[in-house]
Amino acid sequence: MDFGLTDEQRSIVETTRTFVEKELYPHEEEVERTGVLRPELAAEIRRKALAAGLYAANMPEEVGGAGLDTVTWVLYEKELGRASYALQYCGVPRPSNILLAGTEAQREKYLYPTVRGEKIDCLAMTEPGAGSDMRAMRTKATRDDGADGGWRIKGSKHFISHADEADFVILVAATGSDDAGRTQMTIFLIDLDTPGVAVHDGYRNVSHRGYTNSILDFDDVRVGDDAVLGEVGKGFELSGEWxxxxxxxxxxxxxxxxxxxxxxxxxxxxxxxxxxxxxxxxxxxxxxxxxxxxxxxxxxxxxxxxxxxxxxxxxxxxxxxxxxxxxxxxxxxxxxxxxxxxxxxxxxxxxxxxxxxxxxxxxxxxxxxxxxxxxxxxxxxxxxxxx
Missing domain, CATH: 1.20.140.10 (Butyryl-CoA Dehydrogenase, subunit A, domain 3)
Incomplete structure (x- = not known):
């Protein structure tokens, strides 16, 4: 087995390490002292990450990403991990790769703008009463019997990373039960300015100052069938795959x-x-x-x-x-x-x-x-x- 790095891998490690030391380390003291990552600072780091080719590096080349293999991506993540979490997580975003499962229309609306740095995503799975047990979630999406069809969503999520600055949410909701009585889940792509969606401050935590978590409430939120990511009732399998x-x-x-x-x-x-x-x-x-x-x-x-x-x-x-x-x-x-x-x-x-x-x-x-x-x-x- 060859444990040596390729020239390309060494270059990516060096580039990422240099970026971390030059662009992230100098701001660690401020974030630790204030407990806040200033929006303008986050935006500045994102611009520099885009220019350096480090933004959305987890994505394939065909959608605008770096197309890194998994080993190289792990080496890249290791270098980013040396810095303050808030700075590397928010300043050098890596969009959720579950967006790759979307239709071309969904890619145009959500994936490509996120890879280009024009939008920010957040993933909402965890609930107060359903942490590791996803099938115990109570956020439900039911068919809308109205003339326009679609779905009506009610429920709450918590511990949602940086939902306070996101443009849309990748939401996992219960949509029924299978023959064995197990909860079936479906994933939805929902803009956070959709009526009925509310973003609240989350909890103060000991780890990762500057990192924020939020509580999301969905009060009879209505979305169309085009909001479904993947297949209806296959959210658990889709989550596990991606x-x-x-x-x-x-x-x-x-x-x-x-x-x-x-x-x-x-x-x-x-x-x-x-x-x-x-x-x-x-x-x-x-x-x-x-x-x-x-x-x-x-x-x-x-x-x-x-x-x-x-x-x-x-x-x-x-x-x-x-x-x-x-x-x-x-x-x-x-x-x-x-x-x-x-x-x-x-x-x-x-x-x-x-x-x-x-x-x-x-x-x-x-x-x-x-x-x-x-x-x-x-x-x-x-x-x-x-x-």
Missing amino acids: LGSTRLQVAASCLGRAERALELSAQHAATREQFGQPIGRFQGIGFKLADMATELQAAELMTLHAAWKVDQGTATDADIAMAKVKATEMLAMVADEAIQIHGGMGLMDELPLERIWRDARIERIWDGTSEIQRHIISRSMLRPLGA
């Missing part, structure tokens, strides 16, 4: 932050002296560095292997689940040890370590908790054995 890559994105982002924390720790251990020698020479510190590096490399190899399997068409849900659970839990360990190596200064906001440590906590929760990932992994092992 959205698995977000878990690899989380894993890759964790790799970038862990690498940054490890670099700072190694530098500190090599230059900070106590008792007449660099603290890295003490076994208590040296072994921490060794364990951090080992766990980081293991998580990176697992993530890249899952990405490679996606490109080969052989990836399973368990492959991606293992990458996510390993990378997110590795980041928690590396961030914690980095602070321990730095001592009291590790918790001061002069360094990015306290932010990395604080931000790491959410990664084991969103896009499927660690417990959900372990359920996926163990189920894949037991099902072939009849259990």
